[in-house]
Amino acid sequence: MTNTPQQTSLLQARNLSMAFGGLDVFKDISLDIFEHQIVALIGPNGAGKTTLINCITGVYKPTEGNIAFQGKPISGLRPHQICRAGIGRTYQIPRPFMNMTVLQNLQVCAKPGEKDFRRLLDLAGLWEKRHRLAKALTFQERRLLELSRALSVNPKLLLLDETIAGLNPSETKDMMTILKRIHSEFKVTILWVEHVMSAIMETAHHIFCLHQGALIAEGSPADIANNDKVIEAYLGEEYKFQEK
């Protein structure tokens, strides 16, 4: 994919730190997410990726630093306020509302009066199953439901937490197609935490690499693949050979 140079900053994090008790999860992170990009966040387990997402969505209050969304500060707001400001999210293990139907899952999140869920459910391939309970869906379907639920709040920025983890190759392929469609059709910016490098290299415009609570590299997929620090911390030596 080509990197379209869009320079409007959608989300700005400045000197963000998060600590639980005396334990620093990450320290002094500053990053910008620009509009209309697919931004990937990679890093080894425990690097602080999910915690960063939780800080952005307001689940945790960062111990230091500010986050601004579309120029307005959002740190300190409640998660539902941040969601209404235009940030949607999904979870690593899908968490749809299990005892509600597929359609109800979207209705409850969308703005009152919103009626057209067909487009969202067609995208996820769940329109035919709209009256089923979410707990009757397969793992992948739950994930798709969660994705369309996140879109139903009409977000500007979508935070995805390991959306293709645990899917088989054909499911992964479908999911990638859907993600690309979400990006192009719904005009959302995506911040995507992921471990599957092939998927990231194919899709992302910009990559951040987090390691032991610090941002060690950022850049285009090609830059990241050849960055020595990233290779040492995360990708491994073999990756370099593969790419060449």
Place this chain on the structure above:
Amino acid sequence: MKKNEIIVAVTIIVLGLIAPKVLPSVWITVLSMAFYYAILTIGWNIIFGYTGLFSYGHAAFPAIGGYTSALLAQHIGLSPFLGLLAGAFIAGLLGIVIGLLILRVHGFYLCLVTWAFAEVVNVIITAEHQITGGTGGLLAPTFFSGPNAELFGYFMGLGLMMFAFLISILLYHSRWGLNLFAVRDDIDAAESMGIKTRFWKVFGFAFGCSLAGLAGAYFAHFLGLIDPGIGGLDQMGYVCLIVIIGGLGTVYGPILGSFFVVITKELISGYASGYSLLIFSVIMILAVRFLSGGFMEIIQVISPRLNNRYLKFVNK
């Protein structure tokens, strides 16, 4: 409202109107108690079945509603009909206070906090005997007087139960209800999806409490007497039993369960009245083990099959 629900509602009203004509007069009181339990448990169903808050102090709220109404009638001569509103209002208000207190507790701890509250209410009612009459109870004026007072009281209960039933159906199908379900299913995900979970938690709790207050006021003015037994722990046991064997989180469950429990209790009272709690405990254990959806689960499994048979029959 859906077609099925209208049919069920009309059926209940028709049966309720016919019942006093065909049943012996002792059943008027029995069925009125079923109405009382139905209103009470519709409230608990909204708290636990819809919103997912396991309140173990639900029995305190009919006590609050009943005593409020009875005391207002005694001291300022408030009519029992307005007493229903006052009881529901005060119980709802206290529901908001307790709802705010339990915002930060979940699961088992929520159960303990609400239970403690119920015990406090019970102790206050028993101890403040100059005001509440203590264990001897408090007299309350009945809704009607004259030879048919009890029958009119019965119809009053039928009306109130249908009102509570209607409200719970409307809530079930509304956007408000969806918000409650989302809080029940996954409160963190709901919060992250833009739902004001704190508000809906308190709303669901206070709403259920308010219905319980209404039930309590009806109880007091139907029997003409209210005593601390109404808020006892055994009553809480009945509430759980009724909703669980009826069908938790369904609109019909509480009504189905109330009639089953109250009628069964009456039928066995002649032979083994002391054993009724034992029998109900066994039923509850069996229901939880084999039929976690209660009676509604049976109906949900059977009704599509019956429907298919019916369609086949019609098409022949």
